[in-house]
Amino acid sequence: MTYQLVCCGNPNEISTWSNIPYYILHAASKKGLLVAGPSLDPSRLLFRRLLWNISRLFLTGKPGGFQYSKSSVNSLWSQAISQGFSPSQNLQFLSHFPLLPPYPYPDNWKVSFYIDATNKQLFEIYQTGHRLSHSLKQDVFARERNAYLSAGAVITMSKWAAQSVINDYQIPSDRVHIVPAGANFNCSVLNRLDINLTLPAPTHALPLKLGFLGKDWQRKGGPFVLQLASYLNSIGIPAIVRVVGPSLSDLPKSPLIQYVGFIDKHTEHSKFIREISSWHFGTLFSLFEAYGISNVECFRLAVPVLTHDVGGISSTFTGDECGKLFSAYPSVETVGNYISHLMSDYDSYLLMRSRLAINSLNFEWQNSVARICDILYS
Numbered sequence: 001m002t003y004q005l006v007c008c009g010n011p012n013e014i015s016t017w018s019n020i021p022y023y024i025l026h027a028a029s030k031k032g033l034l035v036a037g038p039s040l041d042p043s044r045l046l047f048r049r050l051l052w053n054i055s056r057l058f059l060t061g062k063p064g065g066f067q068y069s070k071s072s073v074n075s076l077w078s079q080a081i082s083q084g085f086s087p088s089q090n091l092q093f094l095s096h097f098p099l100l101p102p103y104p105y106p107d108n109w110k111v112s113f114y115i116d117a118t119n120k121q122l123f124e125i126y127q128t129g130h131r132l133s134h135s136l137k138q139d140v141f142a143r144e145r146n147a148y149l150s151a152g153a154v155i156t157m158s159k160w161a162a163q164s165v166i167n168d169y170q171i172p173s174d175r176v177h178i179v180p181a182g183a184n185f186n187c188s189v190l191n192r193l194d195i196n197l198t199l200p201a202p203t204h205a206l207p208l209k210l211g212f213l214g215k216d217w218q219r220k221g222g223p224f225v226l227q228l229a230s231y232l233n234s235i236g237i238p239a240i241v242r243v244v245g246p247s248l249s250d251l252p253k254s255p256l257i258q259y260v261g262f263i264d265k266h267t268e269h270s271k272f273i274r275e276i277s278s279w280h281f282g283t284l285f286s287l288f289e290a291y292g293i294s295n296v297e298c299f300r301l302a303v304p305v306l307t308h309d310v311g312g313i314s315s316t317f318t319g320d321e322c323g324k325l326f327s328a329y330p331s332v333e334t335v336g337n338y339i340s341h342l343m344s345d346y347d348s349y350l351l352m353r354s355r356l357a358i359n360s361l362n363f364e365w366q367n368s369v370a371r372i373c374d375i376l377y378s
Contacts, residue, residue, distance in 0.1 A: 003112075003376060004037030004085070006095040008067070008076070011036040014266045017096060018293060019184040024114075027182070027365035033373040037093060038080035040100075042067065045075055056133065064131025068119070068140045073102045092152075094376065098144045105150060112152040112376055114179070116312065117290040118164040119144050125288050125311070145169045153375050157181045157291045158312025177375050180315050181293060182365030183300035189269045190300075195277045197302050197357050201346045202280070207238035208343070211279035211303070213294040217246040221285030224332065228283075228306075229256045231336040237343055242279060244272075277301040280349075281323065281339070284313060292316045300364065302357035304349075306335055318362065321355035 009016035011025055028034035049066045057063040066072050077100060085091065087106040095101065095113050105111055119140050123129025129137055148154050148171045155177045156162040162178050165171050202208035210229055214220040225241050232239035233256070243251060244260045251257060263272045276282070282298035282305040295305045295316040304323030307313050308330055317325050324338055342349050361367075 001090065001092050002032065003034050003092045003094045003373075005034050006037040006040075006080075006093050006097070006100050008040060008042060008097050008100065010039040010041075012039070019265060020181065020293070021096060023182065023184045023365050024369060026186070027369045028373070030366075031369070031373075033369060034094060038077075038083050038085050040076050040079050042072075042076060044079070045072060048072070048075055056136075060133035060135065062131055062133040062136070065129075065133070065136050065140075068099060068132070068136065070102070070139075070143075073099045076100065077102050092376075094372070098147050099140070103143050103147045103150065110152045111147070111150065112155065113148070114155045114157075114372060115161060116157045116181075117161050118168060120168045121161065121164050121290070126290075141169070145171070148175075151175070153177055155179050155372055155375060158315035160312035160315065161290065178315065179368055179371045179375070181291060181296060182368040183297045183363050184265065184293060185273065185297065185300060185364075186265075186269055187364060187366075190273060193270060193273055195273070195301060197353055198350060199278070199280060199353075202238050202343065204238045207240045208232065208339070209279045209281075210239060210241045210306075211276060211282045211298070212241055212243045213245055213276070213282065213297070214284075215245045217243075217250045219287050220289075221283065221287065222246070222251070224285040225283045226252065226254060226256060227332045228335055228339075231332045232339060235336065235340060237340060242275070244275060273301065276303060279303050281306050283307065285329075286310060286313070289313050295322075296363045299356060300360050302353050302360050304352055304356060306339070318359070321352050321359065323352070 005011045005021055005025060007017050007021045011021035014022045025036055052066040053063040090108045092110045093101060098113060123137060148165060148169055154165050154175060157180055159178055162176050165176050166173050200206055210225055212222055212225050229239040229241050240256050240258050242258050242260055244263055248259055260275060265272050276298060282303050284292050284295055284307040289311040291312040298305050299322055306324050308326040308328050310328050314325060
């Protein structure tokens with residue numbers, strides 16, 4: 001049987017969960033391995049959320065966490081039932097959200113998971129749990145653990161997430177698998193474009209481009225990247241920061257920032273690809289990070305990345321040609337001196353880029369989906 005893809009939203013919508021369900025389906029549908037599961041609309045539960053928040057405020061003093069509650073997931077899943085996903089059917093699901101479908105499952109269902117982080121990691125490291133009561137968090141962890149124990153397979157994007165599934169939820173390691181995510185690109189568009197792999201050495205007229213990609217300037221390490229550009233200029237390497245994603249109001253005023261803004265992948269896919277491929281380096285110095293899709297997108301376009309070993313970021317790297325994975329929270333001088341050394345022998349930088357280009361197809365979703373399906377159907 002074919003697996004149905006489940007997420008908190010519509011898997012066919014590019015805006016759902018960092019574009020990931022959309023691009024998984026794009027890759028898997030060509031091989032008939034996965035199809036879109038139910039289209040779930042959390043916005044239809046706004047009144048229930050309001051009542052929940054009011055009741056939790058009076059009962060516990062913590063008004064948040066509706067999306068994790070039994071009431072929420074059961075109400076959300078009732079939308080799936082109304083779309084024909086009946087408990088009486090023999091169904092197989094691959095879910096991006098550990099609480100969907102709601103546990104316990106009918107005996108004739110098989111449920112597996114593909115996640116970037118556990119709820120324990122989200123609550124404690126991403127600090128999304130500060131508005132949740134202790135009792136609710138414990139209930140979420142218990143339902144999540146039961147879901148993992150009942151799953152056909154628990155697949156994570158990174159070693160970091162896999163360790164949480166094993167250590168925090170006591171799931172046997174032979175039930176847990178790691179499959180790094182692919183780059184969120186439309187391959188048919190990408191294949192039509194002529195990507196320039198040979199960038200000129202930095203000059204004052206054409207400075208070194210440090211790329212920043214992501215909505216959250218602070219969490220994704222934007223201030224560090226700006227400091228890095230300033231340091232490079234101070235040691236004689238002209239550098240600027242190309243910023244894609246955040247709101248302009250979230251950015252500091254600096255002549256070193258070149259603001260690109262938000263690029264809609266659905267309508268401006270070619271522009272997005274050309275922008276990233278023009279960078280000398282992608283960057284990701286997040287305060288915390290479950291994975292780092294932006295890294296993989298850079299690698300697919302043969303753009304090396306400067307980043308550090310935080311959360312699941314290390315699982316995006318496959319070799320030295322990917323750039324440089326520093327120890328967690330390096331100094332600006334450490335990163336800047338690495339760039340300076342590489343720029344002093346610019347041919348070595350171009351060689352890194354060409355080696356990455358040779359392996360760039362390894363970062364496509366088709367490869368990740370094939371590995372996921374090997375696990376699901378084994």
